[in-house]
Amino acid sequence: MRLTTKGRYAVTAMLDLAFHSQVKPVTLTDIAARQTISLSYLEQLFARLRRAGMVKGVRGPGGGYKLCRKTSEINIADIISAVDESLDSTKCGGEANCQKDQACLTHALWMGLSEQIRNYLEDISLADLLEKNQVQDVAKRQHYEVHQAIEIHRHPE
Amino acid sequence: MRLTTKGRYAVTAMLDLAFHSQVKPVTLTDIAARQTISLSYLEQLFARLRRAGMVKGVRGPGGGYKLCRKTSEINIADIISAVDESLDSTKCGGEANCQKDQACLTHALWMGLSEQIRNYLEDISLADLLEKNQVQDVAKRQHYEVHQAIEIHRHPE
DNA sequence: ACTTAACCTAGTAAAATAGTCAACTATTAG
DNA sequence: CTAATAGTTGACTATTTTACTAGGTTAAGT
Numbered sequence: 001m002r003l004t005t006k007g008r009y010a011v012t013a014m015l016d017l018a019f020h021s022q023v024k025p026v027t028l029t030d031i032a033a034r035q036t037i038s039l040s041y042l043e044q045l046f047a048r049l050r051r052a053g054m055v056k057g058v059r060g061p062g063g064g065y066k067l068c069r070k071t072s073e074i075n076i077a078d079i080i081s082a083v084d085e086s087l088d089s090t091k092c093g094g095e096a097n098c099q100k101d102q103a104c105l106t107h108a109l110w111m112g113l114s115e116q117i118r119n120y121l122e123d124i125s126l127a128d129l130l131e132k133n134q135v136q137d138v139a140k141r142q143h144y145e146v147h148q149a150i151e152i153h154r155h156p157e
Numbered sequence: 158m159r160l161t162t163k164g165r166y167a168v169t170a171m172l173d174l175a176f177h178s179q180v181k182p183v184t185l186t187d188i189a190a191r192q193t194i195s196l197s198y199l200e201q202l203f204a205r206l207r208r209a210g211m212v213k214g215v216r217g218p219g220g221g222y223k224l225c226r227k228t229s230e231i232n233i234a235d236i237i238s239a240v241d242e243s244l245d246s247t248k249c250g251g252e253a254n255c256q257k258d259q260a261c262l263t264h265a266l267w268m269g270l271s272e273q274i275r276n277y278l279e280d281i282s283l284a285d286l287l288e289k290n291q292v293q294d295v296a297k298r299q300h301y302e303v304h305q306a307i308e309i310h311r312h313p314e
Numbered sequence: 315a316c317t318t319a320a321c322c323t324a325g326t327a328a329a330a331t332a333g334t335c336a337a338c339t340a341t342t343a344g
Numbered sequence: 345c346t347a348a349t350a351g352t353t354g355a356c357t358a359t360t361t362t363a364c365t366a367g368g369t370t371a372a373g374t
Binding site: 186203215222 | 348349350351352353
């Protein structure tokens, strides 16, 4: 399991979706605006998330995306796996033949680490994250920030 | 702490160095040949490892690199930190202002994960890895593999 | 019909990764 | 001393991944 910014974008978007889609579907346009991620990049990410069966797209006006499962049944490891092409960190895909049909020196190390990270992230669900007060606070602020985003950048000449 | 192939290369090279440098310094040329990493890429990695005070270069004939500390005092997290420029996985470098001076939604998550991974890797020293039989076996095989690399790929016509 | 928003394709800019090349310096064996 | 060794450095190239843009098509609601 690699850890890059791509997975972070996906988790952030899913968290935003989980928070805002309780009533009706959420458009990618909204997520893009709130999380400052480009719309088309979100489309790419959500195409993968949809193929992985994690979200469902609803077309037409009033449409958007919603979660396929409950927030307590969606864990972070799955989200990252869905958007990350090569989810093995061992180069040989667990085949242990990275180098001339031999296990590479650090093969066991990376397998162990990969498992460790996966275990950690599998135990964290979107629901867990939503429960945390800090996240809710941030999300609320992002909800209303538009109205207050002005009047800051005025410095004396 | 990000996890990419770059860090893996560094750990592999350091492990090779730890194994072979017990008597005399090891040249990057040797490591490059054994681990099939390009010499110049190794030079880049070892330049960073040297600046981080983990290895020492010995010039002239019979020279090469050797470890500055004992294998039991070099952990994997330090190696990865040394070669990886941006060792924070939070985009804002722990400043919690990734987005318009606010903590991003997933800030706490990535901080926790980063710490988790670091803890895991800090507890593993080069000595630990060397002790593992599997690693020693592989290293020995790599020592002698040249003599046996033929006669495999003959299949009946 | 018209709008909305998912869905899809192709391309592209920027960054990180991986590797190359060439010049230079310090060391040491002979 | 000299030549060979091997680290040191910087600039440069190629590839891949990441992030984004532009343009469409399709399905659903009004």
